[in-house]
Amino acid sequence: MNRPKILVTNDDGITSNGIRLLIEIAKNYGDVVVVAPNKPQSAMGHAITIGHVLRLEPVDLYDGVEAYECSGTPADCVKLAKHHVLKGEAPDLVLSGINHGSNTSVSVLYSGTISAAIEAAIEGHPSIGFSLCDYDHSADLSHIEPYIHQIIKEALDKKIQKGLTLNVNFPPKQEEEIKGIRICRQAKARWLEKFDERHDPMGKRYFWMSGEFENFDHAEDSDEWAVQNNYVSIVPCQYDMTAHHYLAELNTTWNL
């Protein structure tokens, strides 16, 4: 029987600690192919490259693993992997991450990591995005390894429903061990931006954007509650943006 074909990508770039660990774990479960960005592509959302050319170069970074670095976005990586590297062959599983930083709540929309997983779901491939809620790129990952094994094993065994992806967030390393896994919904929250106005040496104005996460949702079935309380959160994600509950109101109340 053929081993599963597992495609691995991320948004922090092909040399980050997160993807390194994910590749090592994935090798236990199938034949791994890596197509990942050649530079950081955090917060690129579901951007794709049109109007510019794409580069794709083989790299010898991971023992016994076919790997390519790509000049494009995470979503580009999935598209190039499927249609060029795998020559249209469907991967059995697409893994994205491990992201260095949280992707709970609305961060799914900004995240290159999760957008790559959603792109795989659109293409019809089972996929999982993994994120550690710690922005330090050298953060300890040892506490999450057993959970990544477990989730990949279950995903290969049970099969994720077609068109869905799993958004997995891990709490940062703490003294207390992780309490377990919780199946969650996306928390109601947003980022509140601040703009730091400065002037460059030529006197021209520029801004640094920074933000604080503002969570309105403290319910125990939300992903943010889970990671705040030292659980692994898993949110199954779909990509139909339609507000189905509002169709009737538009049809009946609005003069359109």
Add this chain to the structure above:
Amino acid sequence: MNRPKILVTNDDGITSNGIRLLIEIAKNYGDVVVVAPNKPQSAMGHAITIGHVLRLEPVDLYDGVEAYECSGTPADCVKLAKHHVLKGEAPDLVLSGINHGSNTSVSVLYSGTISAAIEAAIEGHPSIGFSLCDYDHSADLSHIEPYIHQIIKEALDKKIQKGLTLNVNFPPKQEEEIKGIRICRQAKARWLEKFDERHDPMGKRYFWMSGEFENFDHAEDSDEWAVQNNYVSIVPCQYDMTAHHYLAELNTTWNL
């Protein structure tokens, strides 16, 4: 009574024909402020600018309208507009577009135009994204003008439910007049990519990505059906990506 404050942005850039018309129409209904990209930002999805600085410059392009060009993405423009230009004052309506090209179905995920409108929804502001299903930047827009007036008037009158945005797509100009407006759901479809492999003058390989839209969904309540049949489609959009229907199965069937 104060006139409504209307923020206008897009992804094709601040000088495109689409935003020019949208600004002219919006001026009839309120005080318009424009913050839009200083270059094309198509297919940027919900990308935001972190790790790089942002530029914002006032421009004198539109008579009597306060306008700024921004170096960032459409989502950046909404954030900078809200927190810097409007100094935190909530706009009464955010308009994005008119995009030169279709944003039906899954294109909502790739679209900078619709991501700007969704960003506004996340911030709590009523918003509408407008797109013409014609990729020609000099395409005739005259047939859609009355519909834009009508939709803006209704949105200011009836108020869009908080957290939602309207994704409006117009059919291209045809001999037959537009048949009317239909309230729709996002069609089930995807883009099938092709990669054209070439070599640069230095002998290094590069790729052009192109795609064909593959529609699996011919139901009459889908946005793609509407524009194909010369109707204006309006899809109300939300930003909860949770696959609520799959939570129970993960909880009961999977060993997590």
